[in-house]
Amino acid sequence: MICVIDCGTTWLDDILENISRNDCQSEVVRMGGHLNEIDFSQYSGVVITGASILLAEDDGTHVKNFEFLKNIKIPVLGICFGHQVMGMVYGVEIESGEMIDKMETINIKKSDGLLEGVTGKSFFQKAHSEFITVPNEFDLLAMSDSCSNEVMKYKTKDIYGVQFHPEVSGEAGKIIFDNFLKMTKR
16 A cells, blocks of 8 residues: 655646556545654555645745654655655755746666666656755755756665656656556565
8 A cells, every 4th residue: 555645736646547557556645744643654655746835935844744754664755845845854955946847858867776767768747946955865866957856765765756747757757656666565
């Protein structure tokens, strides 16, 4: 069972479709102050969705709600907002910039199971105006012309953040979900 933390994405159905397409069940949990009280051991993985929230304007509440990420022992995939809040939990600052809303290729810097089968000609949907650097506990896996941290991975756990939206990125996005969901079945 995959726990999908819905942070207010408009693409929730697309995420759920990618999960069910892999013969996995999911349970949607709405973002809120109760996240640190959830027993994540009942799940095989967690997906944190995107959101229209600007973390640069956050008073610290959202970061506090995701403190469970420091102790989680199952695979996690943070998408856009999920990627950003994950980085902030691990101490990086959020940076604001111009809105990027387009399909863009990513440049893989370090091979990893999440990116297995993704080619340099793969396009991913971008829809964000905030960015993070790479926390010390993470490795940079991919970047793009518009973003220096497109994909990051915790060095010793299967905890990933992707700045783009694999759920609406066609075949390349399906590969990302397939690879992540394989990790949840180990």
